[in-house]
Amino acid sequence: MSTQSSNPIRVALDAVRTRVGRAVAPVWRSVIDAVRPLRQRQIRRTRAVAERVPFSVGVPYLFLSPFFILFSAFLAFPILYTVFLSFHRYQGVGSATLLWIDLGPVQFELTRIAQLEFVGLQNYQRLLGDALFQNALANTTFILLVQVPLMIVLGLALALALNASWMRFKGLFRTTIALPVAANLVAYTTVFLLLLQDNGLVNSVFGMVGLPAVPWLTGGTELLPGPLKSILGPGFWPRISLVGAVTWRWTGYNMIILLAGLQSVPKQLYEAAEIDGANRWEKFRYVTLPQLRPVLLFVVVTSTIGTFRLFSEPLIISEGGATLSATRTLVVYIYNIAFQQFQLGYASAMTVVLVGIVAVLSIVQLRVGGESDA
Amino acid sequence: MRNLTRDEAVWRFVGYSFVLLVTLLMIVPIYWIVVASTLPEQVFLSGGSDLQLLPGTNFLANLDALQAREGVDFIGSIWNSVFIAVVYTLLSLVLCSMGGFAFAKYDFRFKEPIFYSILATLTLPIQLLVIPLFLLISQMGLTNSYWAIILPWAANPLGIFLMRQNMKQIPDALLESARIDGATEFQLYYRIALPTMKSSLAALAIVLFLFQWNLFLFPLVVLEQGKYTIPVAINELVGAQRVYYDQIMVAAALSIIPLFLVFLFLQRHFVSGILAGSVKE
Numbered sequence: 304m305s306t307q308s309s310n311p312i313r314v315a316l317d318a319v320r321t322r323v324g325r326a327v328a329p330v331w332r333s334v335i336d337a338v339r340p341l342r343q344r345q346i347r348r349t350r351a352v353a354e355r356v357p358f359s360v361g362v363p364y365l366f367l368s369p370f371f372i373l374f375s376a377f378l379a380f381p382i383l384y385t386v387f388l389s390f391h392r393y394q395g396v397g398s399a400t401l402l403w404i405d406l407g408p409v410q411f412e413l414t415r416i417a418q419l420e421f422v423g424l425q426n427y428q429r430l431l432g433d434a435l436f437q438n439a440l441a442n443t444t445f446i447l448l449v450q451v452p453l454m455i456v457l458g459l460a461l462a463l464a465l466n467a468s469w470m471r472f473k474g475l476f477r478t479t480i481a482l483p484v485a486a487n488l489v490a491y492t493t494v495f496l497l498l499l500q501d502n503g504l505v506n507s508v509f510g511m512v513g514l515p516a517v518p519w520l521t522g523g524t525e526l527l528p529g530p531l532k533s534i535l536g537p538g539f540w541p542r543i544s545l546v547g548a549v550t551w552r553w554t555g556y557n558m559i560i561l562l563a564g565l566q567s568v569p570k571q572l573y574e575a576a577e578i579d580g581a582n583r584w585e586k587f588r589y590v591t592l593p594q595l596r597p598v599l600l601f602v603v604v605t606s607t608i609g610t611f612r613l614f615s616e617p618l619i620i621s622e623g624g625a626t627l628s629a630t631r632t633l634v635v636y637i638y639n640i641a642f643q644q645f646q647l648g649y650a651s652a653m654t655v656v657l658v659g660i661v662a663v664l665s666i667v668q669l670r671v672g673g674e675s676d677a
Numbered sequence: 678m679r680n681l682t683r684d685e686a687v688w689r690f691v692g693y694s695f696v697l698l699v700t701l702l703m704i705v706p707i708y709w710i711v712v713a714s715t716l717p718e719q720v721f722l723s724g725g726s727d728l729q730l731l732p733g734t735n736f737l738a739n740l741d742a743l744q745a746r747e748g749v750d751f752i753g754s755i756w757n758s759v760f761i762a763v764v765y766t767l768l769s770l771v772l773c774s775m776g777g778f779a780f781a782k783y784d785f786r787f788k789e790p791i792f793y794s795i796l797a798t799l800t801l802p803i804q805l806l807v808i809p810l811f812l813l814i815s816q817m818g819l820t821n822s823y824w825a826i827i828l829p830w831a832a833n834p835l836g837i838f839l840m841r842q843n844m845k846q847i848p849d850a851l852l853e854s855a856r857i858d859g860a861t862e863f864q865l866y867y868r869i870a871l872p873t874m875k876s877s878l879a880a881l882a883i884v885l886f887l888f889q890w891n892l893f894l895f896p897l898v899v900l901e902q903g904k905y906t907i908p909v910a911i912n913e914l915v916g917a918q919r920v921y922y923d924q925i926m927v928a929a930a931l932s933i934i935p936l937f938l939v940f941l942f943l944q945r946h947f948v949s950g951i952l953a954g955s956v957k958e
Contacts, residue, residue: 362862363783370776371791373832378798381809388808396815416812461699464692478944479700482707484951485940488891489908490929493915494706497713497922500722504709507728551706554699559951583688612802615893615908622916634805634894642898647808654805661802 384416389426389655391419393647419648426652436653438628439636442542442617446632447610450546455602457550458557463591465558466565477562481555488552488615495548496520496623519544520625538629541620545630548616553609557602564598565591600672604665611661614638633657710933714739714926722922736927743924746914748902751928754910757823758932761906762889765827769885770878772832777840778866782852792841799834807895814899825899826892826906833888836881839953843877844870880950883943887950890936907932 397415499519641650716733
């Protein structure tokens, strides 16, 4: 950052730094000269090693460094910085200089990334009393409890059917059901917006078969059965719409993974079970399920993580007219706080909590699913 | 052919009905993109009575209307998306395959700690690091540039992990004999390792391309008009004062249908890309 500053103190400081930099440059150069023989000795030693190890020691580091530099800058640093930010209040983009080096022609300045005020655990305390955060958490939990089981049962049933020996046109069915995997997330959500309009295709078809028009996007309790009205609430239909769209997009994805899992179950196990007189259900319960457990576990864990990451679908659906309080997910709320209200510290605290929840859920699922066979 | 028992016949009937029903449900939204993008809006949003179920001839008119929109250059956003996704995929393939080669075929100091710290980030939802990334990208002066969304995820942990797993299978003797013949280390990577990795690279390329193609949150934050990718451009259309579904469906058709065709042709690689992440040793 070498923006021209009009602040006289800044100008003066810059001038001093430039002088210091120029003064330091020759010293720096002489240090490099002094080190050169040492480095040559190092190179000679490297050559000696090279006779045993048939490559220079630096080679693997050279191969790895492009990845590692970007990994450190854009992945490792942001992870740590998110945690750091969560204890601060964000006050604007940083401009203060942390480090400034002048090597003659090459100048290097590292500026502070943001202006921050340390607030301790305040962001986390605020989280406890934030009704919108709790709303987002409730919506995400609803999707988790409805969408993940629905999608996995569907995916497993499809995989079982397509794995059956008598099923014809397997390739055709598999391809068609997996097609949504290639659909752009934002683009496919707009199609669901259109299908689920009050006078959209779904309600038109409902009308033809004598069903009432459902307020898919705007919600309401009129169509819900009496006792469930207060439990499900007016946000039920928009949430179901979101669940339906996500299920359409990801069922085929999970089906492919489960199908591969089913195909790797050894045939002899089924033959042995048949000899023992096992029926269809017993073969499923005592051969398929235990054999499929690791794959099933993988699908459950990734779907759970996917639910907590939901952003494109809920944002587009709410922009297209769905009730925000019904479709606001955690990431939508984080986006809202971070980039529409610019409370980056608070949003970071939410990110930390979100990642924490995901980690705990994954560990629990792995523990439960990884139990030894009963 | 032997006679089916009643039980088996029922199972087959249930199985076929179920699969056919799901297949139909999967096709309806795709078919509806085709129908809605080729009709004027008032026809397909007219409500129950005179429902039009067949495609019309209004596609080009809808496309013209979409192109005439102020503030959203949709065709330009297709170009932006394709350019970004292709550059990202190539860059990430180079980084991941070189890094994977180092991990698979060399011994060096700090190899294990570096590898496991990269592996640990696999468990994190890395799309969620947008807040520090936003500050970082702003400080680097990269906002509203293609690099803003190419660089941050180019070092893909899943990619380097898969490359390392696959490159472990390259026999050491092959590399050794090439060394004796005077090949440089880079030639070992470029002339021997890469060509044997073709199908893994293709599967990884599809994973990376789709990852970038679907990125929405970060592009939404850092890109401005003129640099919009497809998701950001569609978001502008949906968030506008007046929403024109015929234009939006043209946009959806142009961004979804070509990828479906690619899927049909490269299905094998798509499937191995999906499975690549799930098969852990």
